[in-house]
Amino acid sequence: MRQISIILFFIAFQILYSQSGYEIISSSEDELVIKIITEPLSEDDLRPFNLLIGLPTPNLPTIEIERSAEKSHSFQVNKTSPGAVWIHNQKVNDLFTGTLQISPAANPKTYFTDILLRIAFESTISQEKGIDEIHQSLLAPKVVNWNIAKKWIRPTTKNRIEKSNLPDGMWINFKIKNDNVYRIDGKLINSTIGTTSNLDPRSIMIFTGSAYGRDKTYDLSQRLVSESKVPSNMVEIPITIYGESDGNLSDSDFLFFYAKGPSGYDVNLNKVEWHQNLYFNESLYWLLIPHDSSLRGKRVKTGNIVNDGPLEANFGLTYYHYEIDNINPQESGLAWGDQSIKPSASIVQSIDLSHPLLSAKAAGVFGMIGNETSETRYKNTDHNISLQINNINLSKLNWSNIGLKSGSFDIEAGLLRHGLNGFKLTNESENPNSEPFFDFLDIAYQRKLIYESPFEFFSSIQSTDITYKIDGKNIIAWNISNAINPENRPIITLDNSYFRVSIPQDTLQRFYIFSTEDIIKVDDLIMIGEKKWNVLRSVNNNAKHIIIGPESFRTASNSLINHRPNTFYSSLENIYDEFSGGNKDPIAIRYFLNWAQNNWNSSPSTVLFMGDADYDYRNISGFSKMVIPTIQIGTLNTHATDDRLVAFNGTIPEMASGRFPARTEDEVKNFSNKIIEFENKINSESWRQKITLVADDPSRPEKESFELAIGKSHTFNSEKLSKLIPDFMEIKKLYLVDFKEVNDGTPLGVTKPLATQELLDIVNSGTSIINYIGHGNSTQWAQEKLLILNEQRNDIELMNTKMKLPLWIAGTCNWGHFDNINEESFAEELIRTPLDAASAVISTSRGISVTSNIQFLNRLFNEIFKNNNITSKTIGSVLQSVKTGGSDGELFHLFGDPAMMIPLPGNIISDAYVNPDTISTLEIGTLNISSDLRNGSGSLALQDAQKEVSVNFFYGSKQESISFQRSGANLFKGSFTFSDGIIQPKFRVPKDISYSKDFANIRFHIFDPNGQEAIGAVSNILLTPGGPSSDVEGPIITFETKSGRLLRSGDHINRDSELKIRISDPSGINITGEKGHELILYDELLDKELFLNDKFIYDINSLTMGSSSYNPEPDFDEISFSVQAWDNANNPSEVQINLTIVGLDKFELKNVLNYPNPFYENTQFSFELTQDGEVKIDVYTLGGLKVKSFPSSFFSQGFGIIDWDGRDDFGHLLSNGVYLYQVKAQNSITKINHIGRLAIIR
Secondary structure (H helix, E strand, O other), X not given: OOOEEOOOOEEEOOOOXXXXXXXXXXEEOOEEEEEEEOOOOOHHHHOOEEEEEEEOOOOOOOEEEXXXXXXXXXXXXXXXXXXXXXXXXXXEOOEEEEEEEEEOEEEOOEEEEEEEEEEEOOOOXXXXXXOOHHHHHHHOOOEOOHHHHHHXXXXXXXXXXXXXOOOOEEEEEEEEOOOEEEEEEHHHHHHHHOOOOOOXXXXXXEEEEOOOOOOOHHHXXXXXXOOOOOOOOEEEEOEEEEOHHHOOOOOOOEEEEEEOOOOXXXXXXXXXXXXXXXXXXXXXXEEEEEOOOOOOOOEOEEOOOOOOOOEEEOEEEEEEEEOOOOEOOOOOOOOOEOXXXXXXXXXXXXEEEOOEOOOOOEEEEEEEEOOEOOOOOOOOOOEEEEEEEXXXXXXXXXXXXXXXXXXXXXXXXXXXXXXXXEEEEEEOOOOOOEOOEEEEEEEEEEEEOEOOOOEEEEOXXXXXXXXXXXXXXXXXXXXXXXXXXXEEEOOEEOOOEEEEEEEOOOOOOEEEEEOHHHOEEOOOOEEEEOOOOOOOOOOOOEOOEEEEEOHHHHHHHHXXXXXXXXXXXXXXXHHHHHHOOOOOOOHHHHHHHHHHHHHOOEOOOEXXXXXXXXXXXXXXXXXXXXXXXXEEEOOOOOEEEXXXXXXXXXXXXXXXXXXXXXXXXXXXXXXXXXXXXXHHHOOOOHHHHEEEEEEOOOOOOOOOHHHHHHHHHHHHHHHHHHOOOOOOOEEEEEEHHHOOOEEOOOOOOEEOHHHHHHHHHHHHHOOOEEEEEOOXXXXXXXXXXXXXXXXXXXXXXXXXXXXXXXXXXEEOXXXXXXXXXXXXXXXHHXXXXXXXXXXXXXXXXXXXXXXXXXXXXXXXXXXHOHHXXXXXXXXXXXXXXXXXXXXXXXXXXXXXXXXXXXXXOOOEEOOOEEEOOEXXXXXXXXXXXXXXXXXXXXXXXXXXXXXXXXXXXXXXXXEEEEEEEEOOOEEEEEEEEEEOOEEOOEEEOOOOOOOOOOOEEEXXXXXXXXXXXXXXXXXXXXXXXXXXXXXXXXXXXXXXXXOOOXXXXXXXXXXXXXXXXXXXXXXXXXXXXXXXXXXEEEEOOOOEEEEXXXXXXXXXXXXXXXXXXXXXOOOOOEEEEEEEEEEOOOOEEEXXXXXXXXXXXXXXXXXXXXXXXXXXXXEEEEEEEOOOEEEEEEEEEOOOOEEEEEEEEEEOOEEEEEEEOOEOOXXXXXXXXXXXXXXXXXXXXXXXXXXXXXXXXX
16 A cells, blocks of 8 residues: 655745745646646745655656636736746665746636645655665755655665776877878887887887767757766777787887767767857877786678679769867857858858868758847847858848757859868847857768768768778778778779778768878877876775865865865866866766766765856966866856756756865865864854844846846845744845935935945844855946945955854855856955855856745755754755755855855754743843753854834935834844753843833854754743833943953053953843944044944853953054934933054053152152053162162053152152152063153252
């Protein structure tokens, strides 16, 4: 009997402002029933969304759709197919899956509130087995029917082949550029191996990668061609050796063979297609001289003689391809062109053709790439290109985008000639903005079989025997239809050369004609020597985490490798050698990771790409920064993604990946040090309990009236995310609509500097996660320059987190555009910053729609805080576990180590309570916490209830408004200690509360000396008004240094010193920030106010005293500021202080005074030291006689006092008169003297 799982849960994709989501009605091995529920409050709720369904077999099941309750709507929605449709089918981590796209909209004007989907599965044997960590971390979160689907997992049988099947010997490699027959002379081989001993040439072998000179990245990453397993690395190709029969390789011997280059013509299903290699320009081949000379290499075999056939031909079908990749117009993706054509301009491309048959027609294809002189918003400039030969029109192309466009054409008989043929391309567009690029020209024509130099041709007929007549002598004809195993065709030599072949049915035959005198010589062999081909393919490797980088980064990565348990470093060079025959084919990385996951003793689940990348694989620009390649996708809507390096069967990743875009070894060292320092010394401060949500405003840069909803969505969608965050996390909201505009005089005009400053304050004070939703580009947030990185302004330089490193999540366009050659993205520079700025960054490599962004962020935050808890997964696993095969997921990249944990606290305490649960103002409450921690410390924060606010703004000239929930004020922030498992910290409620009917919230964080910690919250606290207070005095305000030295006006401090503003009051300090009752520091020199409410923290176990820190500007020699504070009973105080700033490295004696002077009985010597030092005082008569000496004493930095009773060294009173005194101060470096006068009058 099949088990049926009834699951009653609801997952909302658009919580708060959306009521769109799905409900699993029933889930069994026979059928999955899903109910789609839609109550749209914005157009986002009607956008399609995807679900990943686990399947028992590779076949996509049928879907029965029942729609009900069709209603109208007023939103702008593109035409969609309502219901559900399969959009992707892939085996992911041993489970067959299908991606289901669900569309609630019925048409642009209506939608269905209820859609019922019945998915019937094929019958199969279910048995839950082989579930491991990868399945649980990557599959379980995104497969909606996981409870059933996990029984359909079929783990791959590990390949236990350990020993390489390649012979041992001396390996030599060389490179070729084109499809051709190549020759290697015995003299070159002998000089390369440097031996005079006899070498039996019969043992010589030549190998190349399994792709036979080509790349496989394009087919597997763009066309998504299916490949069931990782192919063998190397294949042997047959060769011919002249002179090998004597068993000795002499200098006059030579070998030759057919080899494919990076680009060339391939035959696919009897269709001849040009393969343009976009990844490397030269193909690597390997020559092997085995240690065992008895081995025999593959040789080109001669085919059987074919009897005379009914047909004879002196012509054959040949192809010519012209394509030169000079520029990538988009600086992205895979569209490379030659030269651009301006309106009304023409270019003539000369094509050298050999002996075309004048009586035969020809055909061709030419390609263009759309391009605009000035970029338009929708990139839809009209292009119109004509193609001519000899002023005869061949074809026209019309299109309106920046993608590829190709067109076919026919050439009438007699138009082609032997030698150069001019093809003229003219831009006939009437749009002056049209400037497309010429891409390629491909010609297919019948040629006469006249031999002047090596050439190839295809048979023009099939299913018959035929004799080909070649006009030439002393030639060789190879049938290269099976290029990996060419066949020599016997030549019948009369006046000319003939060879006969049988042409099979439905098969193209391909021939290569050459003479040994014309073979291209290989003139550069590189001796490699002994080589192991199974370092990475060894089944004995063990790792959970892999780092892939160049060999040059290995040493710099060692500290991180040693820090991260079970980590394996693989050099990119080894990956290329073992998985693509040494060619720089990016797909080799995918092959390696797939092989490691399915064959190593322990399967790795995370991979860190240690190196930068860009779009220029071949360094055509000359400025490529490629270290570890990424995968460029597309030619029109292009993007870069690392996902397809870890998506082994399609587009859904099967490992968690991250990238550190290192350019140098120093950057690798800095990154490694940052991660190690962060993880080893991550502190238990409350910043890890804070999440910051940042949202762009709706005011700009929207250009159309219907785009108002896009502008508002930034705030609305941030509000949606806030509802996914549990109450034990503090949410700090920074919405730009809440800040005033300032005109900065630039063309765009408006900035919001107070918002920027608040964001930097949040970053520097510490927050675990920063999430931004809004407009942006690769170096900027918001048109108002909330954050920016350019030559004039670098906001990263203003970040000083002191290792409180946040995870940045930026669902905005291009902020993680890491593959641009000419510009570094903000995300890259954040993660590169040594020991500061960011622990990791999740952002998009290209533009993303509002809908795709919020749908992805919803899945991400749901996974981080799944079941109202905090994930225990690594940051990479969290990110990859919510990727379901859609393009939105591919846009999001992790910059950082995927094996790192998100900087959030661990264990959650859910049963804490407050006594009493209803508290009046100025009363004291007690937080009661039960925990296994016995002794330690903690922090707590009491926060008032949220309140809804409405903010007005101008959209163009029209006033609009937007509403959102503003976080309640912090009412109390303190710290405490506990022992013997009794955790009962206290807090006080101020008068300034919101008097809301909603509950207040108290969050706490506890930790012990062993590093164990826990967090929690109590969210049912009701606050009520209390009685009047007898306290009528304002708080006491004092100032001190970080070391505790009390400061007074006139004192000095060191430059870059941190000041503490200490405030105390019996009623406690008002930190609510309520208007008129703010805790404010006013800097008179800068004429700037600084709000200290969020910076104030009570002393440990105190309800009456606390402090706030302040770092003065270092560019001044003095500071003057005042502080205004209120107590919880709303009594104010204000104090001003003036201080002098001195250099950190300068020892000075300042403010030396003697008082009273003159004196009668006693006096004091006072002075100030800028650093710790020894002080000695001597008193002299005017004649120079020393009468009193004070021994040298140590004084700390700051003020010092020495008392004197007017007696000499013998205890006698000195007589009246004037005396001199000398104050001597010194430290280990500097000595200072000060001489003054004093008078004694008795």
